[in-house]
Amino acid sequence: MAGKLYLIPTVLHDEEKALKALPVYIVDAIKDCSVFFAENEKTTRRFFKKLWTACLPAEEIIIDTYEWHTIHKAEESVKAIFVQRLKDGKNIGIVSEAGCPGIADPGQILIEAAQQLGATVHPLVGPNSILLALMASGMNGQYFQFIGYLPIEASARKKAIRELETDSQKRNCTEIFIETPYRNNQLINDVLNACKPETKFCIAVDITASTESIKTKTITEWKKQVQDLNRRPAIFLLQAK
Numbered sequence: 001m002a003g004k005l006y007l008i009p010t011v012l013h014d015e016e017k018a019l020k021a022l023p024v025y026i027v028d029a030i031k032d033c034s035v036f037f038a039e040n041e042k043t044t045r046r047f048f049k050k051l052w053t054a055c056l057p058a059e060e061i062i063i064d065t066y067e068w069h070t071i072h073k074a075e076e077s078v079k080a081i082f083v084q085r086l087k088d089g090k091n092i093g094i095v096s097e098a099g100c101p102g103i104a105d106p107g108q109i110l111i112e113a114a115q116q117l118g119a120t121v122h123p124l125v126g127p128n129s130i131l132l133a134l135m136a137s138g139m140n141g142q143y144f145q146f147i148g149y150l151p152i153e154a155s156a157r158k159k160a161i162r163e164l165e166t167d168s169q170k171r172n173c174t175e176i177f178i179e180t181p182y183r184n185n186q187l188i189n190d191v192l193n194a195c196k197p198e199t200k201f202c203i204a205v206d207i208t209a210s211t212e213s214i215k216t217k218t219i220t221e222w223k224k225q226v227q228d229l230n231r232r233p234a235i236f237l238l239q240a241k
Helices: 025-031 041-055 076-087 108-117 129-137 154-171 181-194 219-224
Strands: 005-008 035-038 067-070 092-095 121-123 144-149 174-178 200-205 213-218 234-239
Touching (some): 005 108, 076 108, 092 108, 108 121, 129 213, 154 174, 154 234, 200 219, 213 219
Parallel strands (some): 005 092, 035 092, 144 174
Antiparallel strands (some): 200 213, 200 234
């Protein structure tokens, strides 16, 4: 029989409070695995040690007993190893760099391979910034789409923002997108300059951390009190009237 695949969520923010967003049963899933495919092995090892300290203070995790592989756009060689380990009956865990594997994450390609093989895939409950921000935004949770990253070039980014606003108004759709943290301020500035005054804009920052802030305001309101969000993990939502 093929091994099982566990999709193991991790923290969205590197502080102790963020661990409280994770259910304890994740530890049992980790124990049931012998192989891990991680987006970043170093941070995953550190995460596992923190999780053990928080959930099982009397028990030590022996990190080096596990077999480790790094996911980097899941090259064919990595996928081949992944499939072979499943065929060998090994239970595998996939760990993203933040949040849930398979959602805006390179692990999706490995999950697809597991489905094609007919292996059992167990998605585990954990924090996902897309859904948490949408839940708290007050925007349309019945009809929404996640865009991912907008174009880097300024004029192309502004054009994309205007197109999202038009699409949101036409379909009553919540548009969700992200940016590299050091470009947050530029993105916010472009949204404020490109969108109509009455359009709603949600800025969700440091989700699950002690500094968490999720605020929805109109473009006009945001122009009165823009924050400096440079290098802080954020997700953005837009809904036009």
